[in-house]
Structures are given as structure tokens and as C-alpha cells.
Amino acid sequence: MRGRECTALTQPADEMSKSARPNLLFRNLNAKVASIPMILTAMVVFVGGTVWTVLYSFTNSKLLPRLNFVGLDQYYRLWAAPRWLISIENLLIYGAISLVFSLVIGFLLAALLDQKIRFEDTFRTIFLYPFALSFIVTGLVWQWLLNPDFGIQHVVRDLGWTSFSFDPLYNSSIVIYGISIAALWQGTGLIMCLMLAGLRGIDEDIWKAARVDGIPMWKTYLFIVIPMMRPVFITTLVIIASGIVKVYDLVVAQTSGGPGIASEVPAKYVYDYMFFAQNLGQGFAASTMMLLSVVIVIVPWAYLEFGRRK
Amino acid sequence: MSIADITAQASVAAGARQDIAGPYGPKPRRVISRRNVFLYGTLFVMAVYYLLPLYVMIVTSLKGMPEIRLGNIFSPPLEITFEPWVKAWSTACTGLNCDGLSRGFWNSVRITVPSVLLSIAIASVNGYALANWRFKGADTFFIILIVGAFIPYQVMIYPIVIILREIGLYGSLSGLVIVHSIFGMPILTLLFRNYFASMPEELFRAARVDGAGFWGIFLRIMLPMSLPIFVVAIILQVTGIWNDFLFGVVYTRPDTYPMTVQLNNIVNSVQGVKEYNVNMAATILTGLVPLIVYFISGKLFVRGIAAGAVKG
Numbered sequence: 001m002r003g004r005e006c007t008a009l010t011q012p013a014d015e016m017s018k019s020a021r022p023n024l025l026f027r028n029l030n031a032k033v034a035s036i037p038m039i040l041t042a043m044v045v046f047v048g049g050t051v052w053t054v055l056y057s058f059t060n061s062k063l064l065p066r067l068n069f070v071g072l073d074q075y076y077r078l079w080a081a082p083r084w085l086i087s088i089e090n091l092l093i094y095g096a097i098s099l100v101f102s103l104v105i106g107f108l109l110a111a112l113l114d115q116k117i118r119f120e121d122t123f124r125t126i127f128l129y130p131f132a133l134s135f136i137v138t139g140l141v142w143q144w145l146l147n148p149d150f151g152i153q154h155v156v157r158d159l160g161w162t163s164f165s166f167d168p169l170y171n172s173s174i175v176i177y178g179i180s181i182a183a184l185w186q187g188t189g190l191i192m193c194l195m196l197a198g199l200r201g202i203d204e205d206i207w208k209a210a211r212v213d214g215i216p217m218w219k220t221y222l223f224i225v226i227p228m229m230r231p232v233f234i235t236t237l238v239i240i241a242s243g244i245v246k247v248y249d250l251v252v253a254q255t256s257g258g259p260g261i262a263s264e265v266p267a268k269y270v271y272d273y274m275f276f277a278q279n280l281g282q283g284f285a286a287s288t289m290m291l292l293s294v295v296i297v298i299v300p301w302a303y304l305e306f307g308r309r310k
Numbered sequence: 311m312s313i314a315d316i317t318a319q320a321s322v323a324a325g326a327r328q329d330i331a332g333p334y335g336p337k338p339r340r341v342i343s344r345r346n347v348f349l350y351g352t353l354f355v356m357a358v359y360y361l362l363p364l365y366v367m368i369v370t371s372l373k374g375m376p377e378i379r380l381g382n383i384f385s386p387p388l389e390i391t392f393e394p395w396v397k398a399w400s401t402a403c404t405g406l407n408c409d410g411l412s413r414g415f416w417n418s419v420r421i422t423v424p425s426v427l428l429s430i431a432i433a434s435v436n437g438y439a440l441a442n443w444r445f446k447g448a449d450t451f452f453i454i455l456i457v458g459a460f461i462p463y464q465v466m467i468y469p470i471v472i473i474l475r476e477i478g479l480y481g482s483l484s485g486l487v488i489v490h491s492i493f494g495m496p497i498l499t500l501l502f503r504n505y506f507a508s509m510p511e512e513l514f515r516a517a518r519v520d521g522a523g524f525w526g527i528f529l530r531i532m533l534p535m536s537l538p539i540f541v542v543a544i545i546l547q548v549t550g551i552w553n554d555f556l557f558g559v560v561y562t563r564p565d566t567y568p569m570t571v572q573l574n575n576i577v578n579s580v581q582g583v584k585e586y587n588v589n590m591a592a593t594i595l596t597g598l599v600p601l602i603v604y605f606i607s608g609k610l611f612v613r614g615i616a617a618g619a620v621k622g
Contacts, residue, residue, distance in 0.1 A: 030524030031443035035451065038436045038499065041492050042451045046458030049469035065472070112353055125605075126357045128612070129364075132604035134553030136570045137597040140577050141363045144370065144590060145383070155382045185363065193612055242460050249555040253574050270464040275560070280468070287464040298460050 050291065057284035065280055074285035084286065087264045090176045094265070095244040097180040098187070102240055103233070105184065106191025111221060113192070114199045124196075128189035135186065139253025142182035143169060169255055172262030179254055179263060186250075187243070191236055198232030199225070234301065241297045245290055266290050371395060371591035378586050394587035398595060402588055404575040405564065411592050413565075414572030418552055418599075420483055421568050425490035426547040430540065433495055437502025438528050442514055452499065459496035467560050474561065481563045489557050494550065498543055505539040506532060538610075545607050546614040549600040569596050 060070045078084050109127055113120055130138065145151045148167035156164040168178025202225055210220040226233075248267035255263045266286060274283035366383050371394050373387040381388075400410040407413065439445075440452055470489060471480060479485035509532070517527045558568040567575070573596045577589045604611050 028443055028445045031439040031445050031448075034435045034439050034524070035445075035448065037432045037491075038455060038495065039451050041495050042454040042458065044473075045466060045470065045492055046454055046461065049466040050461060052469045053465050065468075109356065112349060115349055117349060117353070123353050123357060125608075126360050129601065129604055130360065132549055132600040132611070133597045134555065134570050134600070136553075136555050136574050137593050140573070140589065140593045141367055143577075144586060145363060145366060147586075150378065150383055150586065152383075155384060158382055185360065189360075245462055249570075252555070253578070256578060267462065267464055271467075271556075271560075274468055283464075283468070287462065287468075290462040291465045294460055294462060298457075 053284050054288050054291070057281065057288045059281055059284075061280040061284070063278045063280070070281075074281045075289075078282060078285045078289065081282075083261050083264055084266070084269055086261055087266045087269050090263060090265055091244065091247070093176050094180050094183070094247060095241070097177070098183055098244055099237070099240055101180075101184050102188050102191045103236065105188045106236075107195045107226075109188065109192040110195035110199055113196055124193075127192055130186045131189045133186065135247075135249035136253045138182050138186040139179075139250045142178070142185070143254050146178050146181075170259060172259045175255060175259065175263040179251060182254060183247070183250055187240075191240070194232060194236050194239070195229075198229040201232075202228055234304070238297070238301050242294060245294055245297075367590050367594050371398075371587055371594055373587055375585060375587060394585070394591040395595070397585075398576075398588045398592035402576050402592060403582070404567075404572055404579065407564070411569060411572060411576065411595055414567055414569035415595070417483070417562075417566055417572075418569040421486055421490070421558075422548060422551045424484075425487045425494070425551050426544060428487060429491040429494035429498060429547055430543050432491055433498030433543070434502045434533075434536075434540070435528065436495070436499045437504075438506050438532055439524075440499070440503045441506035441509075442527070442532075443524060452503070455496045455499060463493070463556060467556075471560070480561065481566070483562070483566055486557060486561045486566075486568075489561055490547075490551050490554070493557070494547055498547070501539060501543060501546075502536075505536055509535065541607075542610055542614045545603055545611050548603055549611075549614075552599050 056065050056067075057074055058071060059066060059068050060073065061068070113123060117123070146153075146167065146169045148154065148170055153164060153166045156166070168174045168181070206224060206228070207220070210224060215224075246267060247265050248271070251257060251263055251265050251268055257264045257268055267290065270283050270287045270290065272283075273279045273286060277283075362384075369386055370378065370383060372390045372392070373381075374389065374391050374393070377388060398410060399412050399415075401408055402410045440448055470492075474480040474485045474488070479488065513531060513535075514527065517531050522530065552568075553570060554568065555570045555574070558571045562568065562571070573592050576592055607614075
């Protein structure tokens with residue numbers, strides 16, 4: 001034991017006499033043994049699982065996965081299914097709302113908290129606590145708040161405005177907005193935190209210089225601070241985007257996809273086809289489409305982030 | 311800037327605010343200026359918006375059903391009753407089971423505790439091996455792991471169902487514990503790797519010279535020195551696993567459902583009269599564990615989620 005570790009200490013010399021030591025596999029053995037769970041996860045679950053799902057998305061598997069290839073059949077059927085089209089449309093609306101509003105609200109809250117205010121910790125605690133709650137809890141609370149018979153609509157009507165109508169969860173044309181409200185409530189605290197970190201990373205001298213030059217505050221933010229925070233924005237964007245694709249629990253809790261199929265999302269489509277409709281091929285095809293959408297978001301980012309560094 | 315940098319910055323932001331008064335000293339300001347009214351006014355309105363759902367949840371759960379039918383959801387209860395809480399905990403029905411959320415609570419405890427321990431044990435050793443004992447190819451696996459964190463879970467859930475079925479753990483709590491350990495691995499490994507890599511190299515070398523091996527250095531030197539990062543990891547995992555819904559619903563059976571799944575089944579069940587007060591009590595009960603973790607851990611939570619944010 002001792003001897004092997006000592007040779008590891010003198011690794012540079014080791015490299016030179018590599019040919020004399022055939023037992024390369026056993027060098028640093030403890031680290032390799034300790035990494036077995038990681039290697040298994042990476043290769044079997046992440047790589048293996050993904051390849052498996054993509055491969056089986058070209059089959060006509062129903063109740064059980066079978067290697068009976070039907071080409072792109074599942075994909076044609078997927079893109080012809082009204083439920084999938086609604087899911088995609090919902091995802092786009094939900095995504096646009098989440099992206100724009102969580103960035104804007106998150107940044108504004110961070111900028112407000114960055115004004116050297118009192119009770120900063122209290123405000124931050126309040127803005128962030130929804131993030132500790134699960135999407136299920138979030139969805140159920142907002143289901144109650146948006147309940148037309150008891151919730152906000154009822155309260156406003158009681159105040160005298162009897163024609164007031166606000167029932168997003170029961171109105172299929174706006175149901176996805178009702179879900180977005182809940183998602184924003186839950187998630188903007190996190191964005192605020194990331195933005196605040198970015199703002200704190202800006203050198204105080206920049207602010208002083210801008211003040212000396214008499215540049216108004218909003219202009220300093222818009223033309224100096226925000227461009228300087230580009231990396232923070234990009235990372236935040238990736239975080240929001242990968243969260244959007246995964247949206248599932250919130251919809252299940254708030255509307256279960258209803259009314260009708262008006263608030264379906266892709267992740268729910270996948271789950272329902274795999275575990276309820278017993279149409280595995282459709283589920284695999286839909287999940288492959290989800291993977292594709294993530295690739296479209298991630299690859300340009302990874303290219304920007306890591307490609308430029310080299 | 312990489313995610314890791316942002317993480318580090320977030321923890322700085324979470325920490326004490328640096329004093330940046332500058333050489334001139336703070337400019338004296340009137341307390342009630344137009345700027346302050348706008349600033350605190352906006353913050354106050356936003357705070358009310360964020361607190362309102364919590365308030366409505368608590369208020370609703372303390373009212374009786376007749377009062378809910380008559381009144382408005384924002385008014386405080388005229389008569390405080392804890393009956394909904396008792397009912398939510400011990401007699402609320404999901405399907406045929408009528409033993410309340412307590413079953414789900416204990417299931418969640420039995421899922422969360424081993425999952426947290428196992429996932430952190432695996433990830434900390436991984437991070438340590440990656441930071442200090444890098445072997446050929448280790449970084450490749452690590453990159454795959456990190457990229458894997460961005461793959462939608464839906465792509466991998468079915469292959470895992472097959473794997474678990476093969477080893478006979480599908481539908482059991484141990485199966486779910488393994489799943490949580492797998493999906494917690496990317497972010498936790500990143501967290502630990504970065505932490506161990508930032509420790510002084512001399513420490514590691516000195517221990518090697520003194521003859522300590524892989525496990526000796528890990529247990530006697532790295533572990534005692536990295537308590538804060540373990541706390542961050544625990545916070546991250548406890549809230550993450552407690553709040554999980556998807557894995558719970560896919561990999562467990564009705565009698566082993568975690569709390570979130572059971573809560574959803576109670577509230578969204580179609581049979582029977584809707585008891586909104588019981589539903590809200592059940593919702594608070596489910597949210598209570600992560601909320602307590604959040605309010606106790608404070609700034610460490612921010613560090614945890616800033617790290618966990620990578621998970622998306």
C-alpha cells in the first residue's frame with residue numbers, strides 16, 4: 001500500500017518509465033474505485049439512458065419496449081397530435097413569460113435591494129422564501145387564490161366591481177398565464193439572488209465615475225451596469241431556460257392539464273404516454289424532442305462560454 | 311464567467327455587505343425623500359405580493375368550512391379552529407387510504423434521510439477524487455456528469471425504470487433513494503470538487519509525505535475542514551428531495567408515495583366535497599420542512615440554491 005502511494009508521489013518520473021510499468025490500471029486505484037458510482041451514473045444512466053431512449057423512439061413500442069423499428073413514424077404522429085401541439089404552444093408562451101418577467105422583475109428587485117437600504121435581509125428573505133417551496137405546494141396555493149368562487153375574483157366582486165372577471169385556471173384561452181403567475185412567484189427570488197450577486201460584483205468605482213460625470217442612475221444601469229453583467233445574464237438565462245423545459249409538477253398540481261387539454265406541457269405528455277397511455281414509443285419520441293430543445297439552448301451557450309476561452 | 315464564479319459571488323452577496331462608504335463618508339440624507347418613498351414603497355408592495363399566498367394559506371387553514379363559504383379568503387378567521395390541521399394530518403383520504411398526510415410525511419422522511427446521506431457520501435468522495443487524485447479520464451466522466459444535469463429527466467426515467475426492475479428495486483423506497491443519489495450527483499460533485507480544489511495544495515502534500523493514503527486524507531483532513539460545504543449540500547438536498555414530485559410518482563407505489571405526491575392526490579382528488587381548509591392545512595404541512603430549513607439556514611441556503619441553480 002505504502003509503496004504504491006510513494007510511486008504516485010513521484011508521478012513525473014513515473015510517466016517516463018511508463019513502459020516499464022504495465023499495471024497502469026491499478027495506479028491510483030482507490031480514486032478509481034471511489035469514482036465507480038460517478039462513472040456508472042455518467043456512462044450507464046446519462047449516456048446509456050439517453051441513447052436508449054433516442055433509439056427506442058424509432059420503434060413502435062407500446063406496453064413494453066420492443067426493438068421494432070418504424071423509422072420516424074412516432075415523430076410524424078407526435079407532430080400531428082393536437083395535444084402535443086398545444087403542449088408546445090403552452091411551453092412557448094410559458095417560456096417567453098418566464099424569461100422576460102423573471103429577468104425584469106428579478107433585476108428590478110435586485111437593483112432596489114442594492115440601494116443600500118435598511119432591512120435588506122428581511123426583504124431578501126421574503127422574496128426568496130417561495131423558492132424553498134415545491135412546485136406542488138406553489139401550484140395548490142395558487143389554485144386556491146385563483147379559484148373563481150372564493151379567490152381573488154370573488155373578493156374583488158364583493159368589493160362592488162361585480163363584472164370583474166379573473167379566472168385563468170377555468171378559462172382555456174388564458175390558463176397558461178395563470179400557471180405562469182404561480183411560476184413567477186416561486187422562481188423570481190432565485191433570479192433576484194443571482195442578479196444581486198452580479199450587481200455586488202460591479203466595482204463601486206464605476207458608480208462613482210458615473211456619478212461624477214452626472215449620468216442619471218437609470219442610464220448607468222442600462223448602458224454600463226447591465227452590459228457589464230452580461231455573463232450573469234447568460235448564466236441566468238440558461239438556468240431559466242432549462243427550468244422551463246422541465247415544467248411539470250406545477251401544471252399537475254394547479255390544473256392537471258385542464259380545462260380539457262388547455263394547459264398541457266411536453267413533460268406531462270411524456271409522462272402520460274409512458275405510464276398511462278401505455279404508448280412508450282410516443283413517450284420516447286416526445287422526450288427526445290425535449291432533449292433536442294435543451295440541446296438547442298445549451299450548445300450555443302457552451303460554445304460561447306467554453307469555446308471562446310480556448 | 312462560469313457558473314462556479316457566480317456561485318461564489320452569490321455567496322458573497324449573501325454574506326455581509328462590504329462597507330463601501332468611501333473616503334467622503336455617507337452623504338447625509340433626509341429620511342423621507344421622494345426617492346425613499348418610492349424605494350421602500352415598491353419593496354413593500356412586492357413583499358406583500360410575495361407574502362400574500364402564505365398568509366392566505368395559514369388563514370384558510372384556520373377557518374371552518376362554513377366561514378370559508380361565506381367570507382373572503384383574505385379576512386382573518388373569526389373563530390380559530392385547528393381541526394383542519396388534525397384532519398389533514400391523520401384522517402384525510404387518498405383513494406382508499408384514510409390515514410392522512412402522516413403516512414406521506416414518514417415516507418418522505420424515510421426517503422429523504424438516506425438519500426441525503428448516500429448522495430452526499432458519494433458526491434463528496436467523487437469531488438475529492440476529482441480534485442486531488444485525478445486519474446486519466448476522470449475529467450471526461452465529470453464533464454459527462456455535468457452535461458447530464460441539463461438533460462430533461464423525462465429522457466432518462468424509463469431506462470431507470472428498467473434498471474430498477476432488473477435489480478428488483480422498482481417501486482421500493484431504496485430504489486427511489488438510488489434515483490435521488492444519481493440525480494443529485496452532478497451538482498453535488500461540482501460543489502465538492504470546487505471546494506476541495508480551493509483548499510491549499512500544501513495540506514494535501516504534507517499529509518501524503520506523512521504517509522496518509524486516499525481514505526486517510528479524506529477522513530482525517532478533508533472532512534473535518536469542509537463542514538460548511540457539507541451543510542450547504544445537506545440544505546440543498548433536503549429541500550430538493552423533499553420537494554421532489556416526479557421521481558416520487560414514477561418510482562414508488564401508492565403506499566410508499568412521498569408527501570408531495572400524497573398531497574397532490576388529497577387536494578386534487580375528484581371524489582367527495584372539497585374541504586379547502588383541510589387542503590390548505592395539508593399544503594402548509596408539506597411546505598413546512600423546507601420552510602423551516604430555509605428560515606434556520608438563512609445565508610447558507612442562498613449559497614446552496616445558487617449552487618443548485620445549475621440544476622435548473
